[in-house]
Amino acid sequence: xxxxxxxxxxxxxxxxxxxxxxxxxxxxxxxxxxxxxxxxxxxxxxxxxxxxxxxxxxxxxxxxxxxxxxxxxxxxxxxxxxxxxxxxxxxxxxxxxxxxxxxxxxxxxxxxxxxxxxxxxxxxxxxxxxxxxxxxxxxxxxxxxxxxxxxxxxxxxxxxxxxxxxxxxxxxxxxxxxxxxxxxxxxxxxxxxxxxxxxxxxxxxxxxxxxxxxxxxxxxxxxxxxxxxxxxxxxxxxxxxxxxxxxxxxxxxxxxxxxxxxxxxxxxxxxxxxxxxxxxxxxxxxxxxxxxxxxxxxxxxxxxxxxxxxxxxxxxxxxxxxxxxxxxxxxxxxxxxxxxxxxxxxxxxxxxxxxxxxxxxxxxxxxxxxxxxxxxxxxxxxxxxxxxxxxxxxxxxxxxxxxxxxxxxxxxxxxxxxxx
Numbered sequence: 001x002x003x004x005x006x007x008x009x010x011x012x013x014x015x016x017x018x019x020x021x022x023x024x025x026x027x028x029x030x031x032x033x034x035x036x037x038x039x040x041x042x043x044x045x046x047x048x049x050x051x052x053x054x055x056x057x058x059x060x061x062x063x064x065x066x067x068x069x070x071x072x073x074x075x076x077x078x079x080x081x082x083x084x085x086x087x088x089x090x091x092x093x094x095x096x097x098x099x100x101x102x103x104x105x106x107x108x109x110x111x112x113x114x115x116x117x118x119x120x121x122x123x124x125x126x127x128x129x130x131x132x133x134x135x136x137x138x139x140x141x142x143x144x145x146x147x148x149x150x151x152x153x154x155x156x157x158x159x160x161x162x163x164x165x166x167x168x169x170x171x172x173x174x175x176x177x178x179x180x181x182x183x184x185x186x187x188x189x190x191x192x193x194x195x196x197x198x199x200x201x202x203x204x205x206x207x208x209x210x211x212x213x214x215x216x217x218x219x220x221x222x223x224x225x226x227x228x229x230x231x232x233x234x235x236x237x238x239x240x241x242x243x244x245x246x247x248x249x250x251x252x253x254x255x256x257x258x259x260x261x262x263x264x265x266x267x268x269x270x271x272x273x274x275x276x277x278x279x280x281x282x283x284x285x286x287x288x289x290x291x292x293x294x295x296x297x298x299x300x301x302x303x304x305x306x307x308x309x310x311x312x313x314x315x316x317x318x319x320x321x322x323x324x325x326x327x328x329x330x331x332x333x334x335x336x337x338x339x340x341x342x343x344x345x346x347x348x349x350x351x352x353x354x355x356x357x358x359x360x361x362x363x364x365x366x367x368x369x370x371x372x373x374x375x376x377x378x379x380x381x382x383x384x385x386x387x388x389x390x391x392x393x394x395x396x397x398x399x400x401x402x403x404x405x406x407x408x409x410x411x412x413x414x415x416x417x418x419x420x
Contacts, residue, residue: 324336
């Protein structure tokens with residue numbers, strides 16, 4: 001009967017995420033906060049009712065892929081093109097500042113007699129690697145929150161999405177450089193070449209697929225489910241090719257797939273189908289799985305102090321770095337604050353980077369607990385802070401004529417929040 005326990009796990013996850021989501025909504029916080037707390041409450045860190053299994057892990061991965069695919073569908077391509085250079089500047093400064101901040105905090109604690117490390121590389125590389133962990137951004141939490149608030153299709157939202165994609169690439173480069181110093185088998189030049197090759201490939205394949213899909217879908221009857229199946233298959237294939245073939249994050253492939261399929265007559269239909277799938281099943285599993293990953297070890301006073309300062313550094317460096325980048329690019333103060341806050345969440349990205357560092361001897365076991373705490377707190381804090389900062393400034397930043405199909409998400413959001 002143990003083989004069927006996944007049914008019990010799913011039922012508990014879906015019910016608990018919804019109940020806590022409604023509870024957090026009552027105190028004027030986004031429902032995604034409740035979903036994150038549900039995983040933390042039920043997981044090994046607290047009650048220990050659930051643990052992350054391979055099934056939950058894989059299902060959560062599909063959940064974040066669908067979430068980013070929907071974000072791609074929702075994104076205004078023209079606006080994204082306009083913010084391309086700005087997004088690069090925001091991402092670059094938003095990587096350099098956390099890198100320096102993480103290194104500085106680690107420098108004062110990662111030494112014999114303060115916090116002993118069992119990593120097998122130099123202390124300098126270990127400290128740099130902790131900075132690399134802080135450069136990571138998990139935009140999936142921000143995307144879900146902005147969709148819930150109806151603010152994804154704003155100039156600030158587009159800037160966050162663009163910067164987050166570039167942030168992923170810069171993060172890959174930083175991770176590759178630091179791991180190449182610890183692992184002679186990693187070739188920086190080859191990795192950078194593969195990243196560039198992926199975007200060239202995605203551009204060529206995207207143009208071809210978009211034209212064929214648009215022609216096929218527009219010549220067929222409206223509302224056919226085959227359109228959604230073909231689009232979803234393309235999303236999964238591009239995600240797979242990105243991760244396995246080129247070493248780029250699968251969520252980047254999913255986001256690009258959404259961009260490619262967008263701007264067709266079937267976009268609103270696709271949006272409605274995937275929104276239901278995500279809201280009903282996949283997103284709760286993904287957000288709960290983040291909490292299930294948390295296993296806090298026994299920590300000394302020095303480790304707790306390090307964890308607190310690392311959390312502060314993680315939050316402030318992203319707000320300051322990305323906010324400064326946005327300000328230099330001409331964004332208003334309230335927009336810069338929105339962008340900085342939207343980039344705070346580290347989520348599963350930081351956990352993956354930390355896991356890689358542990359395997360290569362770049363991160364000592366005593367430092368893994370504080371990293372987990374950073375992930376949990378930044379993930380929970382981000383949606384809490386996003387709501388008040390998006391109340392500042394004009395309610396609508398993109399003219400009505402440019403809104404396109406985002407109204408479909410707004411309507412679905414109202415249904416999911418019980419407003420209709």
